[in-house]
Amino acid sequence: MALKNVIGIDHAVIMVKDLDKAAENYRRLGFTVSPRGTHSAHMGTGNYTIMFDPDYMELLGVLAATDQNAPARAFLDKRGEGIERIAFTAVDSTAGAEEIRARGLTPIGPTDFERPVTLPDGTVSAAKFRTFMWPTAEAPGGVRIFACQHKTRETVWIPELMKHANAAKRIKQILIATPEPAQDAAHLGQLIDRAPKADPDGALTVASGGDRADFVYLTLEQLGKRYPGVPLAGLAECGGAALVLVSGDLAATEKALGSAAVRSGPAVCVPPAKANGTLLAFIAD
Incomplete structure (x- = not known):
């Protein structure tokens, strides 16, 4: 319940x-x-x-x-x-x-x-x-x-x-690195009464409720594959790793981030070393 x-x-x-x-x-x-x-x-x-x-x-x-x-x-x-x-x-x-x-x-x-x-x-x-x-x-x-x-x-x-030059609008996902994604996703699911769902790459997603952001549990290797080309130095094997943010305008995002920006597939990212230990991944609305 x-x-x-x-x-x-x-x-x-x-x-x-x-x-x-x-x-x-x-x-x-x-x-x-x-x-x-x-x-x-x-x-x-x-x-x-x-x-x-x-x-x-x-x-x-x-x-x-x-x-x-x-x-x-x-x-x-x-x-x-x-x-x-x-x-x-x-x-x-x-x-x-x-x-x-x-x-x-x-x-x-x-x-x-x-x-x-x-x-x-x-x-x-x-x-x-x-x-x-x-x-x-x-x-x-x-x-x-x-x-x-x-x-x-x-x-x-x-x-x-609530208005940002980088066009950030809301949090889409919170990515948590762990050697045991299934175990930790199940643990959270028990605490908040929500069942984990498997992603195509083997990561586990736990909805937080309503229209709010999801938790995603994945290994550092899986994180690296999701954001190729983004240096992950500074991230622990186990712990909060990244925030996926919805951008209203990725061109504005990239301009505001300047030299900190790293393009990775459809996302514009900031490596954790440049964001106080947190990978920031901006995606289109």
């Missing part, structure tokens, strides 16, 4: 070592990057967001060590920069946490936090969230999952932040 209080992918979290440098890097790649946010003290993190519709990317950095961000710090120490976790949209985080508790899992949270937001008219408001996480050990393919309830959507999805 599908989870009632959790719907498809909300955003992808890219852990970075230097938050401001990462934001500047993504600006150079043609993304409109939000003003820097600082989360509540118990979180000990700061972020920049890259807003699409209906999802977004989050550049996340640790500002002060806290119990809450210990797993993120461990990720940076072991793996370096890259996709560290994926958020689902929570209709109700409190009810969602109870749903997974009823299935024998102990949720982390719900946790409430917020960050100040400077709106386009110069006024300051706040983005407020309530999240819960699946247990830290439940990380298919080395990627943690959690659910995020947006209590103030109007301070997150700001129209001025």
